[in-house]
Amino acid sequence: MAKSTEFKSKERIKTDRKGGRSWTLGAMIRVLDDDGHLLDEDYESGLSIEALKKIYRWMVVARVFDERALALQRQGRLGTIAPLSGQEAAQVGSAWALQPADWMFPSYREHAVQAVRGQRWVDILAYWGGNEEGNRIPEGINNFTISIPIATQCLHAVGAAWAAKLKGDRIATMVYFGDGGTSEGDFHEAMNFAGVFQCPVVFFCQNNQYAISLPREKQTASETIAQKAIAYGFSGVQVDGNDVLAVYQVTKQALEKARAGGGPTLIEAITYRLQHHTTADDWTRYRSQEEVEEWKRKDPITRFRKYLEREGFWGQKDEEKIWEEAKAEIAKVVEEYEKMPERDVEEIFKYTYAEMPWNLKEQLEDLRAYLKERGEGKEE
Amino acid sequence: MAQLTLVQAINDALKTEMRLDDRVLVMGEDVSVDGGVFRATEGLLQEFGPERTLDTPLAESGIVGTAIGMALYGLRPVAEIQFDGFMPPAFDHIVSHAARIRWRSRGRYHVPLVVRAPYGGGIHAPEHHSESPEAYYAHTPGLKVVIPSSAYDAKGLLIAAIRDPDPVIFLEPKKIYRAFREDVPEGDYTVPLGKARVVKEGADLTVVSWGYMARISLQAAEEAQDEGIQAEVIDLRTLVPLDIETVIRSVEKTGRCVIAQESPPTCSFGAELMALINDKAFLYLQAPPVRVSAFDTAIPLYRLEDPYVPDAGKVLRGIQRVMQF
Numbered sequence: 001m002a003k004s005t006e007f008k009s010k011e012r013i014k015t016d017r018k019g020g021r022s023w024t025l026g027a028m029i030r031v032l033d034d035d036g037h038l039l040d041e042d043y044e045s046g047l048s049i050e051a052l053k054k055i056y057r058w059m060v061v062a063r064v065f066d067e068r069a070l071a072l073q074r075q076g077r078l079g080t081i082a083p084l085s086g087q088e089a090a091q092v093g094s095a096w097a098l099q100p101a102d103w104m105f106p107s108y109r110e111h112a113v114q115a116v117r118g119q120r121w122v123d124i125l126a127y128w129g130g131n132e133e134g135n136r137i138p139e140g141i142n143n144f145t146i147s148i149p150i151a152t153q154c155l156h157a158v159g160a161a162w163a164a165k166l167k168g169d170r171i172a173t174m175v176y177f178g179d180g181g182t183s184e185g186d187f188h189e190a191m192n193f194a195g196v197f198q199c200p201v202v203f204f205c206q207n208n209q210y211a212i213s214l215p216r217e218k219q220t221a222s223e224t225i226a227q228k229a230i231a232y233g234f235s236g237v238q239v240d241g242n243d244v245l246a247v248y249q250v251t252k253q254a255l256e257k258a259r260a261g262g263g264p265t266l267i268e269a270i271t272y273r274l275q276h277h278t279t280a281d282d283w284t285r286y287r288s289q290e291e292v293e294e295w296k297r298k299d300p301i302t303r304f305r306k307y308l309e310r311e312g313f314w315g316q317k318d319e320e321k322i323w324e325e326a327k328a329e330i331a332k333v334v335e336e337y338e339k340m341p342e343r344d345v346e347e348i349f350k351y352t353y354a355e356m357p358w359n360l361k362e363q364l365e366d367l368r369a370y371l372k373e374r375g376e377g378k379e380e
Numbered sequence: 381m382a383q384l385t386l387v388q389a390i391n392d393a394l395k396t397e398m399r400l401d402d403r404v405l406v407m408g409e410d411v412s413v414d415g416g417v418f419r420a421t422e423g424l425l426q427e428f429g430p431e432r433t434l435d436t437p438l439a440e441s442g443i444v445g446t447a448i449g450m451a452l453y454g455l456r457p458v459a460e461i462q463f464d465g466f467m468p469p470a471f472d473h474i475v476s477h478a479a480r481i482r483w484r485s486r487g488r489y490h491v492p493l494v495v496r497a498p499y500g501g502g503i504h505a506p507e508h509h510s511e512s513p514e515a516y517y518a519h520t521p522g523l524k525v526v527i528p529s530s531a532y533d534a535k536g537l538l539i540a541a542i543r544d545p546d547p548v549i550f551l552e553p554k555k556i557y558r559a560f561r562e563d564v565p566e567g568d569y570t571v572p573l574g575k576a577r578v579v580k581e582g583a584d585l586t587v588v589s590w591g592y593m594a595r596i597s598l599q600a601a602e603e604a605q606d607e608g609i610q611a612e613v614i615d616l617r618t619l620v621p622l623d624i625e626t627v628i629r630s631v632e633k634t635g636r637c638v639i640a641q642e643s644p645p646t647c648s649f650g651a652e653l654m655a656l657i658n659d660k661a662f663l664y665l666q667a668p669p670v671r672v673s674a675f676d677t678a679i680p681l682y683r684l685e686d687p688y689v690p691d692a693g694k695v696l697r698g699i700q701r702v703m704q705f
Contacts, residue, residue, distance in 0.1 A: 103453075136486035144452065145485045149476050155442060156477070159449020166405075166431055166455070173449075186472075189442035196437055351483045352521050354490065354545040357574075357621040 028238040028270060031245040034298055036306025045245050049313050055096055055244060056308060057322060059088040059301050062112035064326040065121055066275070068334060069128065073279040077338070081128040082109040086242075086274035089300030090206045092116055093247030094269070097255055098174060103142045103164075105157040105175040109206075110146070113176060117143050121333040126340060132347070133340075151181035154190030154203065161199035161258070172258035174202040174251075180211025182225050191266065195232035200258035202251065203229075203266040206241060208273040213286035229266035241269030242300040245307070272298070345371065384564040387557040389531035390420045390496075393538035394458065396568055398428050401456060404542055407434035408443055408460030417462055418498055418557055444470035444495060448478055451493045456542055461497040464551070465508025470495070471516070478547040479522030493547045494538070499527070500592055500642050501689045502555030504682035511679065512643035514590075517549040518619045518652070524548040524573055525619040529594035531562040533617055536571030544573060553592040574621035578630070582610035585636035585702055588627055588653060590616040593640045593690065600640075600695035609703055611638075619649050627653070628660045635666035636705075638698040642689055645673035667705035672698040 033039055045052070066085045072078035084091060087109070095116035098104060104117055111124050118141040127134030127146075135145050144160075147153035157175035164171050181187050182205060194201050205225050209216050222228060229236030239250040247269055254265035272295040276283050283292070308314035345367055349360045356364075384392060398404045405428075406412075406421050412433035415422030425433045436443050440461055447457040461467050467474075474495065482490040501510035518525045526541055526548055528534035534552070541548040579598055589597040594615035601611035612630050616623065631637050637657055639650040650671045657669055672690050680688055 132484065132486055135484055137488050139488070145481070145489065147477070149472060152445065152472060152477060155445025155473065156449040156452065159446030159451075160453040161449070162446060163450040163453035163455045167453075185469075186441055186445060189437075189439040189445065192437055192439065193442050193446055351485075351487050353524075353621075354482070358624060359622075 028240055029246050029250055030240040030243050031249065032240075032243045032303055032307050034303065036303045036310060038307070043245075045249065047248070051096075052308060052313060055092055055248075056301075056304055056314070057326070058092045058096075058112065058116055059244065059304065060322050061121075061326045061329060062088045062092065062115065063301060064323070064330045065111065065115075065124075065333070068330045069125065070275065070279060072334065077129075078125065079128050079130050080278050080280050082278045083273070083275035084109050084111055086272045086295065086300070087206055087208055088112055089244035089304065090241035090247055090269040090271045093244040094174070094204050094251040094267075096248050097251035099171075099255075101142065101169075101171045102255065103144065103157070103160050103171065103173040105144045105153040105160075105173060106146050107150070107153060107176050107178065107181070108146045108148050109178070110176050114143055117141060119143060121330065122336045125333060125337045129337060131340065131343065133343070151177050151184035151187040151190070153177070154181070154187050155193070158190045158194045158199050158201050161194070161201035161264075162197050165197070165200055170259050172200045172202060172255045174204055174255065176204050176206065178211060179205065179207040179209065179216050179219055179225060180214065181205070182228065183211075183219055191228065191232040191264075194264040195234050198261075198263040200261070201264045202254045202258055203264065204251065205266065205268045206271055207268050208271050210273060210277070210287070212277040212281060215286075224268060226266060226268040234264045234266070236266040236268065238268045238270060241271030242298050242303060244300060244304050271300070274299075381563045381565055383561040384531045384535075385558045385561055386528070386531045386534050386552070387418055387420050389535040389562075389564050390538055390552060391422060391424075392564060393535040393542075394421060394424060395427065396535070397539050397542045398424065398432060400568060401542075402432075403454065403456040404458065405432040405434060405450075405455060406458045406460065407436055407447060409436060409438055409462050411435060411460050416460060418554065420496070420552075421460065440466050440469040441473060444473040444478070444493075447493050447495075448473055448481070448491055451491045452481070452489055456492055458494045458496060458542060461495060463505075463509045464497050464499040464511040464513055467495075467497055467511075467513060474517070474523065474547070474549070475520045479520050482546065483522060490545055491547045492542075492545050494541045494550050495547070496538075496550045496552060498554035498557070499551035500553045500555055501679050501685055502592065504685065507678075507681065510685070512641070512674070514549075514551055514619055515643060515647060515649050515652075518649050519647075522546065523620060525551070526573060526617065527551045527553065527591040527619065528617065529553065529556070529591050529615050531560070531564050533571050533577070533615075535564055536569050537573065537617060539568065540570040540573050543570070548573070551591065555592045556595060559595075571617065573618045574623055575617065576623035576626040577615045577617055578626065579613040579615050580611065582612035582634070584610045584634055585612070585638060585699060586627070586630040586634045587611050587613045587638045587640060587695065587699065588616065589614070589640040590619065591642065593642055593695075596690065596692050597638075597640045597695055599692035600699060603692060603696050604699045607700075609699060611699060622656075624656060624660070627657070631657055631661045632664045635664050636702045637665075637669040638672060638695065638702055639669065640672045640690060640695045640698070642674055644676045645671055646676050648673060667702045670698045670702050
């Protein structure tokens with residue numbers, strides 16, 4: 001069992017000990033049940049109605065973006081992309097808890113986290129459309145670029161947190177990774193360094209049950225991923241990753257603890273990837289339709305909508321309007337994405353070093369000459 | 381001016397730069413309390429305290445991975461990997477991240493990181509303590525690779541490496557850590573990255589090398605002089621960026637070239653030099669260039685180390701072959 005006393009100390013939070021599957025055994029923190037009912041009627045999120053609506057909006061826009069991106073890839077208009085559908089609560093809820101001065105280290109599925117933190121959807125699309133410009137994080141947004149080698153970003157987040165601590169900055173860093181990432185050595189080295197040096201870092205694991213085809217129970221013999229924190233000397237907590245309020249609350253507490261000098265936390269958000277691992281994957285090869293349907297019934301967007309409706313914050317008209325708005329917003333994003341200018345071949349060579357060395361200059365010149373010979377080069 | 385060994389010059393460089401720039405810190409296994417297994421970081425704890433001399437857990441990927449995060453956050457970490465043979469666990473972070481972050485982020489982020497490691501054979505150490513991995517790093521776009529051969533260069537190059545905005549792999553020939561004492565100026569000076577040094581001038585042929593082999597090449601050139609051969613010896617000092625001008629100008633002058641290196645020959649940095657000389661100075665060549673290397677095997681344990689690592693006699697034989705062509 002994961003140690004999570006500081007999260008349970010607030011008596012208002014109820015836990016669900018039933019669990020649907022073997023990996024959800026233990027005190028998973030929930031605020032809403034599967035149908036969007038508050039488990040504790042006295043619960044207060046501390047979020048304004050406006051904030052709750054914005055969170056819901058982000059979740060809807062993320063879903064629309066995801067579905068549109070998948071369609072674009074199928075039509076040959078976008079490269080490979082990793083869908084996030086089903087993980088909107090885990091991503092938006094946790095991102096909402098970050099402050100602008102905090103640093104965020106994503107893996108490759110965190111489109112919603114990136115967007116909530118201020119990156120433009122069109123840039124996210126551009127990156128997966130083969131344009132590195134999409135990875136140019138605007139100044140002032142403390143998001144790191146995505147890391148594709150699994151769990152490597154955990155060490156970067158720990159290093160940045162360690163540096164912040166050494167400099168006396170009261171910020172936290174948060175790193176995203178999946179259940180598969182917890183098998184990598186870098187995850188364990190990062191957890192170990194974070195524990196030894198009490199770094200202000202939050203490890204946010206989206207346990208979406210599969211690492212491509214490998215199910216969670218074949219990834220580790222641990223009963224939970226959260227309990228791995230115990231071995232490194234700090235707290236781990238399991239949260240219902242499809243419950244946006246619970247995710248927000250747990251992440252906020254972990255970040256506050258980190259900023260206050262309380263050290264690291266591992267959060268295991270139990271969620272489910274409703275789509276393929278990437279557009280190059282086919283989930284029907286390794287899981288049943290029934291299983292996916294079961295998780296669709298736990299859709300985090302539906303659950304949160306039911307809560308908002310029940311609280312009287314949301315109505316049928318709001319619902320219709322928001323999906324239309326989201327579709328219009330993403331349609332504009334796609335239009336802008338497809339109008340992005342052709343890139344110059346110099347982009348291949350730029351940014352390899354602060355200053356371009358002679359060999360890169362020679363190679364660029366040779367490429368330009370070749371393209372000119374073929375009549376494809378830019379006019380000088 | 382102090383008389384320092386190469387490893388003392390490394391220590392002096394770290395002290396000098398840590399005094400000048402409070403963003404600079406050292407991190408690695410046994411670097412703080414113990415002062416490093418070769419004493420390269422000795423005395424730093426006493427002067428700069430535990431927050432700038434970080435003894436890390438025993439995990440090379442962790443050392444370089446967290447150092448990248450520190451560099452992203454605005455510090456200037458100098459990470460020590462205790463031996464060349466323990467660099468592979470950190471390889472992923474060096475080649476997949478440190479080398480690419482400027483490129484990947486289109487210049488928003490960069491990694492001013494130095495990874496130091498004692499390198500090469502010659503100290504009769506166990507397996508994995510005598511490797512020459514420079515070609516892996518020189519092959520990786522985005523990295524700089526520096527290998528000093530003198531105490532003066534070691535200090536000036538290390539200070540330049542710490543100030544460099546790009547990640548630098550700094551390999552220190554451990555065989556000559558304490559083999560000599562040389563004049564090293566006190567305080568701040570740099571030796572720029574990307575400038576080779578002509579150690580000895582000569583008109584008959586060019587010997588190109590780096591690190592410990594630069595010392596061996598000079599010995600061989602002096603022996604060749606007794607036979608009436610005037611060899612020019614170039615110490616590259618940095619493999620990346622490469623001072624191609626100095627190499628090509630010399631080969632154009634002499635028409636003959638020997639490359640001496642400690643690593644196995646296949647896909648080595650010496651192989652790259654052969655290709656570049658072919659590309660840029662082919663019509664000046666009076667003989668095929670010759671590589672003097674170790675062998676395409678693992679470096680043996682110490683009873684067979686001497687015949688494995690090239691010595692001055694072997695470099696001299698290379699010189700004679702080129703001259704006799």
